[in-house]
Amino acid sequence: MDVKNGETVKGTNFVNLRSAGDPVELGRRYSQCGADELCFLDITASFEGRKTFTDMVRRVAREINIPFTVGGGINELDDVERMLEAGADKVSVNSAAIRNPGLIDEVARRFGSQVIVCAIDARNDADGWHCYTKGGRVRQELGLYDWAHEVQERGAGEILFTSMDHDGVKQGFAVEALAHLADWLSIPVIASGGAGCREHFRDVFALGHADAALAASVFHFGEILIPELKQYLHDENIEVRL
Amino acid sequence: MIAVVKYNAGNIFSVMNALGRLGVEAVLTDDADLLRRADGVVFPGQGEASGAMSYLREHGLDVVIRGLRQPVLGICIGQQLMCRHSQEGDTDCLGIFPVDVVRFVPERHEDKVPQMGWNSIRGLASPLFDGVNEGAYIYNVHSFYVPVCDFTIASCEYILPYSAALRKDNFFSTQFHPEKSGSVGERILSNFLEMCKP
Numbered sequence: 353m354d355v356k357n358g359e360t361v362k363g364t365n366f367v368n369l370r371s372a373g374d375p376v377e378l379g380r381r382y383s384q385c386g387a388d389e390l391c392f393l394d395i396t397a398s399f400e401g402r403k404t405f406t407d408m409v410r411r412v413a414r415e416i417n418i419p420f421t422v423g424g425g426i427n428e429l430d431d432v433e434r435m436l437e438a439g440a441d442k443v444s445v446n447s448a449a450i451r452n453p454g455l456i457d458e459v460a461r462r463f464g465s466q467v468i469v470c471a472i473d474a475r476n477d478a479d480g481w482h483c484y485t486k487g488g489r490v491r492q493e494l495g496l497y498d499w500a501h502e503v504q505e506r507g508a509g510e511i512l513f514t515s516m517d518h519d520g521v522k523q524g525f526a527v528e529a530l531a532h533l534a535d536w537l538s539i540p541v542i543a544s545g546g547a548g549c550r551e552h553f554r555d556v557f558a559l560g561h562a563d564a565a566l567a568a569s570v571f572h573f574g575e576i577l578i579p580e581l582k583q584y585l586h587d588e589n590i591e592v593r594l
Numbered sequence: 595m596i597a598v599v600k601y602n603a604g605n606i607f608s609v610m611n612a613l614g615r616l617g618v619e620a621v622l623t624d625d626a627d628l629l630r631r632a633d634g635v636v637f638p639g640q641g642e643a644s645g646a647m648s649y650l651r652e653h654g655l656d657v658v659i660r661g662l663r664q665p666v667l668g669i670c671i672g673q674q675l676m677c678r679h680s681q682e683g684d685t686d687c688l689g690i691f692p693v694d695v696v697r698f699v700p701e702r703h704e705d706k707v708p709q710m711g712w713n714s715i716r717g718l719a720s721p722l723f724d725g726v727n728e729g730a731y732i733y734n735v736h737s738f739y740v741p742v743c744d745f746t747i748a749s750c751e752y753i754l755p756y757s758a759a760l761r762k763d764n765f766f767s768t769q770f771h772p773e774k775s776g777s778v779g780e781r782i783l784s785n786f787l788e789m790c791k792p
Contacts, residue, residue, distance in 0.1 A: 413608065418775075419771075439608060439611065441605075463604065466640070
């Protein structure tokens with residue numbers, strides 16, 4: 353769930369935000385229908401917006417009985433601490449980790465690897481997979497695979513990999529890049545970007561070897577129902593919590 | 595009154611929130627008298643064993659917890675601290691369960707440590723699991739585990755079979771996080787609360 357000023361929004365290729373309701377309400381509905389984890393991303397940049405987001409995290413922690421990750425605007429150790437104190441189980445970092453890779457080591461040392469999810473937005477450019485920051489606006493010279501390996505060595509507990517080429521277009525996840533990451537790394541890889549139908553979820557596990565898959569709009573707009581999706585995956589011999 | 599042990603481990607508020615959802619206003623405290631007087635005590639947490647143990651000793655909480663007579667529920671690092679010894683930081687623990695805590699050793703590429711995520715519990719043998727089905731899913735975050743032993747009341751499989759829950763007399767514990775395990779976890783917590791009724 354992308355959250356702006358306390359409201360859930362979801363874009364297509366990172367632009368065109370559409371509103372999809374109250375994040376806590378939506379989160380509760382998802383936990384009731386079988387989502388395994390929730391992820392809330394703060395896409396407001398202002399100080400006021402950040403306070404609203406922290407209050408939302410506190411409400412989520414009070415009302416929802418499954419694990420959740422929060423991210424967006426995490427720049428330093430204090431931000432991580434504030435989110436954990438508000439009740440988040442895990443915190444995801446993205447641009448700040450590329451700007452200051454030592455942040456990953458610091459968080460891992462202070463709170464343990466299990467709290468730190470390193471989010472990586474990448475695009476398959478003509479010269480290979482590259483990382484992007486600032487919500488996909490700024491290209492970095494850093495290659496996807498080099499960076500993924502580095503964050504693992506620095507102590508990240510999980511990698512949340514979003515393929516910007518696949519995000520929002522509903523043509524399936526980036527299974528080749530995912531398989532490459534998952535087969536190489538020793539930490540879990542969460543796939544994000546590209547879910548359009550239930551077969552894409554089968555492929556992300558069977559071909560992409562992902563440890564988990566994340567989706568937003570197909571769930572927000574009811575195009576895929578979680579209980580049906582999980583039953584389908586179970587029937588396809590993929591282990592899921594039913 | 596339900597008391598939650600206050601110490602330097604993380605993740606304690608998740609348990610307070612989960613008890614709150616079950617309508618229980620628990621007291622978060624490190625006060626020996628309050629802990630002894632409570633109808634039930636929850637000993638939760640996430641963190642590192644040696645640091646947590648030194649804190650408990652410095653605050654005299656080791657003696658208090660060991661001496662509790664009412665139902666006690668240790669969760670995650672709480673369970674590990676209730677054992678005899680932990681490989682994590684080569685730490686002598688409370689010794690309530692006469693068993694030792696060891697680290698997962700990966701055997702294949704898929705064996706990721708810590709175990710983070712949902713897994714299923716079997717061999718449920720305690721009122722703690724009343725109304726919980728064999729194979730029910732629970733949420734885990736841990737690198738260390740207790741092998742299957744005489745005190746095992748539920749087991750789980752990750753790399754190898756291990757104890758998902760333990761019991762000795764009035765002391766219960768789970769390696770998993772019932773406070774994050776959806777409706778199954780809520781059932782387990784309310785079964786524990788049921789045992790605490792005076």
